[in-house]
Amino acid sequence: MRINKGTKGEKKMNLKMNKVTKTYQHERALTEIDFHLNPGEIVGLVGPNGAGKTTLMKILAGVIVQYEGHAALEDSEKIGSLIEKPKYFPNRSGRYNLNYFSALYGTPKETLEEIITSLDLRTYLKKKVKRYSLGMKQRLGIALALVSNPAYLILDEPTNGMDPDGIRSILAYLKKLAKERNIGVLISSHILKDVEAISDRVCIIKNGRLVSEYAPSSTIENLIDLTFEDEKDLQHALPLLRELDGFTTHDTTATFYFDGEMKPLLKQLGNLDIFPREVKRRSATLEDFYFENMEREAK
């Protein structure tokens, strides 16, 4: 974990990067990334292992300073981050660590107590941090990122190792911080449902490039799940379906965008002696969008 102190700025400007390219030794990790984060906004960052999420976050947080392009706050502001292992004193208690960093940043006592309560840390405060479970360490890491009263929070997989109750309450707390204290939050996770639940928008990164952006508010039921009896039927139907917008497959189900009447399509399939077991109309989720992007990129 790293906490950037920065100087205080009255005006909150957005956090952004322009045409950022990062190469490690000989390996290109990011290519020409344009990205911004506004105050009070929660942005999700999702992508496969090795796509470049941590690298992007490290550059935004100022942990990596060698790269091509430009990444900076337009105004000096404070960034709290939890990226990879939080830095703390493992042989000391949670309370010692929180007091130490609070003293460093001049955090008011009430603010610290509010953070401890909101992150449900109170029962572990006396315990040495090296004896914390992964979930407890993550909570402490988020708390330490918050004691500097940051304008922006950059959290790399912060819910790793947390139980479902913990995840729900942390996500609700982050939402509250964004809405009530106008903190801009960038959060990465492989749990697409969690990212979808909390984010105002979600950026998808693949092979070091931002390939797409998703706004999770859609309630339009324009997606069809067509489930076939078996793989053979699905394969047989492919020539008819694969050109449809957003087409993906999972097990014996084909998924695609389809606004109109399904009858003509079902009739065409019937002519091929294919009768799907189930036709379901629903709204698209981040998961649909994610796989659609991964498949499109792979083509």
Ligand SMILES: Nc1ncnc2c1ncn2[C@@H]1O[C@H](COP(=O)(O)OP(=O)(O)OP(=O)(O)O)[C@@H](O)[C@H]1O
């Ligand atoms: N310190 C490093 N030295 C060399 N290569 C690195 C270093 N850190 C990351 N990389 C490489 O850069 C690419 C992007 O890695 P990064 O950790 O940013 O991905 P990620 O999206 O966070 O992955 P994950 O989901 O597995 O955490 C990978 O190919 C990785 O091997």
